[in-house]
Amino acid sequence: MVSPLAMExxxxxxxxxxxxxxxxxxxxxxxxxxxxxxQLDYLDRASSTQTVPVVCMHCDSPxxxxxCPADAIKKTADxxxxxxxxxxxxxxxxxxxxCPFGVPKMNTRMNLMMKCDMCYDRTSVGNKPMCASVCPSxxxxxxxxxxxDKLRPQSRPINTFQFGKQTIxxxxxxxxxxxxxxxxxxxxxxxxxxxxxxxxxxxxxMNLRLE
Amino acid sequence: xxxxxxxxxxxAPDGRPETxxxxxxxxxxxxxxxxxxxxxxxxxxxxxxxSCAFAVGQLWIxxxxxxxxxxxxxAVREIARLEEIEVGQSRIFDYPxxxxxxxxxxxxxxxxxxxxxxxxxxxxxxxxxxxEGRLYCPCHEGSFDLETGRPLAGPPRRPLPRIRLRVTGGxxxxxxxxxxxx
Numbered sequence: 001m002v003s004p005l006a007m008e009x010x011x012x013x014x015x016x017x018x019x020x021x022x023x024x025x026x027x028x029x030x031x032x033x034x035x036x037x038x039q040l041d042y043l044d045r046a047s048s049t050q051t052v053p054v055v056c057m058h059c060d061s062p063x064x065x066x067x068c069p070a071d072a073i074k075k076t077a078d079x080x081x082x083x084x085x086x087x088x089x090x091x092x093x094x095x096x097x098x099c100p101f102g103v104p105k106m107n108t109r110m111n112l113m114m115k116c117d118m119c120y121d122r123t124s125v126g127n128k129p130m131c132a133s134v135c136p137s138x139x140x141x142x143x144x145x146x147x148x149d150k151l152r153p154q155s156r157p158i159n160t161f162q163f164g165k166q167t168i169x170x171x172x173x174x175x176x177x178x179x180x181x182x183x184x185x186x187x188x189x190x191x192x193x194x195x196x197x198x199x200x201x202x203x204x205x206m207n208l209r210l211e
Numbered sequence: 212x213x214x215x216x217x218x219x220x221x222x223a224p225d226g227r228p229e230t231x232x233x234x235x236x237x238x239x240x241x242x243x244x245x246x247x248x249x250x251x252x253x254x255x256x257x258x259x260x261x262s263c264a265f266a267v268g269q270l271w272i273x274x275x276x277x278x279x280x281x282x283x284x285x286a287v288r289e290i291a292r293l294e295e296i297e298v299g300q301s302r303i304f305d306y307p308x309x310x311x312x313x314x315x316x317x318x319x320x321x322x323x324x325x326x327x328x329x330x331x332x333x334x335x336x337x338x339x340x341x342x343e344g345r346l347y348c349p350c351h352e353g354s355f356d357l358e359t360g361r362p363l364a365g366p367p368r369r370p371l372p373r374i375r376l377r378v379t380g381g382x383x384x385x386x387x388x389x390x391x392x393x
Contacts, residue, residue, distance in 0.1 A: 060221065061221060061222050061223065066224060066241070074242070074243040075221055075242050076244075077242070079220055082243070
């Protein structure tokens with residue numbers, strides 16, 4: 001089965017209201033074995049209410065599959081990267097560590113890496129993924145390019161990301177304002193500042209270090 | 212624009228075409244359809260090697276059974292004097308080697324039987340239960356018929372090897388071992 005190629009996934013973090021509806025809906029998906037595969041990131045919880053829903057971006061060259069020593073992570077013909085195959089997955093956590101977006105999760109009870117598979121049971125027959133079907137603000141949107149152009153006249157989708165020296169192109173699109181000239185997003189932008197290599201040293205942290 | 216296999220979706224991180232990639236990328240593709248695809252040549256190779264392995268195995272079995280037949284009969288060895296064992300009694304003796312226990316049972320005045328003591332399931336020593344008319348293996352609750360050595364119950368499927376007996380001059384001798392398959 002091949003999902004209709006005209007249908008695409010668009011993530012618009014600017015519209016996310018942090019309601020967790022997607023997190024709940026995700027665990028209802030038949031291919032997720034009752035686990036929620038989506039995570040809601042808080043960018044800077046002390047000073048902002050901004051949240052970002054993180055779904056699998058379904059990379060053209062999936063890093064998780066590249067690092068898998070057990071040949072367990074496979075991509076379907078329509079470009080959807082699936083959960084690790086149970087007979088092959090050795091629960092080594094390589095994919096969990098390697099993914100630039102932090103998507104794969106290790107299910108230690110099942111010894112299996114599970115990840116967002118774009119609700120493959122639904123999208124392969126033309127339905128929307130669970131998260132996109134419940135999102136009240138349409139921060140997660142599944143539809144055609146024409147639809148998103150009409151609904152978001154001020155935004156445009158991009159699917160190129162930068163993670164250190166690695167350039168990543170993905171099947172899932174991220175919405176950016178049309179006015180911005182950005183052509184690719186730096187994944188590490190959403191990480192807490194202290195974890196970034198180029199982060200300036202916080203004066204308070206500096207004092208702590210000196211003491 | 213380099214030519215690319217239309218069924219190949221995943222591009223290697225260096226962006227070069229499939230033909231320039233190392234061999235392991237073709238052996239372990241990330242794309243599901245390619246992962247499930249089996250080349251005719253690989254399938255034929257697998258079938259050929261597997262049937263060769265089966266053929267070699269058959270030859271091995273044939274050689275083994277031929278060698279077993281060629282092996283010289285074990286020496287005749289005295290087990291006991293007739294009056295030492297009363298009816299309904301048994302004795303453990305070593306035959307044909309020094310550490311190969313066998314069991315001798317006197318069924319009645321003129322009938323004697325002897326079997327290898329190793330259970331044909333997993334080689335535990337069998338215990339004669341003469342009153343019940345069977346040989347009992349305590350490891351997995353196996354039972355053999357006392358008169359024929361054939362399996363009665365439990366996991367063993369093959370009968371116990373029977374030891375040929377010869378009675379001369381008031382003494383009983385073991386004179387050969389009879390391996391049986393059914």
